[in-house]
Amino acid sequence: MEMIKRRKTRPVYIGNVKIGDDAPIVVQSMTDTKTYEIENTLNQINRLYQAGCELIRVAVPTEKDVQALPQIVKNSPIPVIADIHFSPRIAFKALESGIHGIRLNPGNINDKEQIRDILLECQKRNIAVRLGVNSGSLEERLLEKYGYPSAEALAQSALYWSEFFESIGFKNFKVSIKGSDVLQNIEANKIFAQKTDIPLHIGITEAGSLKQGSIKSAVGIGILLYMGIGDTVRVSLTADPEEEIDTAYKILQSLGLRRKGVEIISCPTCGRIEVNLPQVVKKVEDSLKGIDKPIKVAIMGCVVNAIGEAKEADIGLACGNKSAILFKKGQPIKRVTEQEMVEELLKEINTL
Template sequence: MASKKQIKIGNILIGGGAPVSVQSMTNTDTRDVETTLQQIEVLAREKCEIIRVAVPDEEAAQALKEICRRSPLPVIADIHFDYRLALKALAHGVAGLRINPGNIGSEDRVKEVVAAARERAVPIRIGVNAGSLEKDLLEKYGHPCAEALVESALRHVALLERFGYEEIKISLKTSRVPVLLAAYRLLAQKVPYPLHIGVTEAGTLFRGVIKSSVGLGILLSEGIGDTMRVSLTADPVYEVRTAWQILQSLNLRQAGPELVSCPTCGRCQVNLIKLAEEVDQILYQIDRPLKVAVMGCAVNGPGEAREADIGIAGGKGAGLLFKKGQVIRKVPEEQLLSALLEEIRRLD
């Protein structure tokens, strides 16, 4: 059910069979160019592919000129209320716009933004949020339900289409997962445009990762979604890491190693939690595909390690090092991590 139409944000293809792309948003003050660029560079190293920045005023819009010039990622400007900020953002080189056409003024103003976007071949994301639905839709439906979100989106799509513009992607944002699922399923049947998926206001790191993984995982498993952002009240690095883990778990994208580690239980006689966390952090520094198993005992350890490129299984004061299902050697517990890392380096 992936979108038929394809658009391009910078050098990233979206929709039309392209891989699902990973986005995030800076939480810096956009007017602080150097700090914003530093965060973008960090996110690029985490394999973020598209970055969005808030543009609350003219000073932030002016800062986009330097940010877009130096950013390693295509930049999307997030605009609300003032169409002139959208025009400035386009003039300064953004690769995409995120607007709500209903809150930037009259149709003439929307038409002016569309004309400037067309001139520069810049796509526009229509962002509909359950927290800011039009009053008439709230009166019609009584609450921000899936049908209300979709009707709002289609209203804005029709406005851009009336101006002959179809370089569009659409997002429907709500913090309620069942409403999110129903809304995107309904919208996917009605439009050919790429869909940006995300659970808005998902929460703090632990809660937000769970809610986003459930909502986005279900949509992606059904073939819905062309680009995604995991929205967390946390460092945006975790947004990118979570997005990639969701995609990798569904075999939709591959970015670096996969870690398999067992839950702790009474059979475990090594400090598995500490060991697995240490391995996990190291694996984030590796780019190539690799399956690594960190197991707590010999019950499931050898079997899981057999499915991995490299792995360890703990025991009392020691553990076994596996490679492609074959035991390499027995290693003292305090040497398990260094032995595993040595074998990973040898796989290069």
């Protein structure tokens, strides 16, 4: 089996979660609740954790949000990262809250003295930083040099701030470079990755709705991952953050980098179909939610080519007229009726 060779990076720890080096690619997300609504925020963090989220970021735009952090950090099952923009004052308060990491965009603080002080405080408290560079907040001098926020300009900005972080002895950080489109994003991350061993947080920002955003993310994140680039992933969707986790694992799984749940493959259907396959697939998908086994389940529309087509699946159904053949490792094991096919399949999966 083909394997992706990952770029060699140095490790960074956010709480007890290791990013980079030999760690698996970490899946993260961001809450969309008001952070100061502590119960809602914790409920969402717990749901995301159940879905497989390994790191969570919360927005901290106001004083009220900072005040909520100690309780959120204390009760969260996964390390919490505070998302800070513009305000060094809020950054310092967040650092006192026990937070595991902060995300800083030096472009929107842009005061080296204040950034240095924040980093020294992080150093003292062993708090990791995500250094975020965005096309929307690039430094003037780079805009003047490159004329617009090009991929090269974004990579140069990330390299510049990384060198600044390191010049004061701060190494516990990862970098994210977010361009305005998929190609720019890929190119900027590629330029940066060739020059350092700093772990990269990758994702396509403002990717869009569930479908469009998932496709854009799969392409952008997928190409970077294929090149071995990316140590932690966030899929950004205008949708429930639980969908972000699901999409992230599907992207990682399709490249053989991580797996979560059960992999379901199904045929596209054609004129030979005699059952409502989308309905069968939906039923199986719903029933398997929450089951985490390293298996592949195939659901095929007919018996003509199905068993052969799904040879690499561990178990599956080849549907026919009002019945289906249940197969295991490419071998038929029994015939089941349309009514019992999903239940029989689940029973067999439980024995694996």
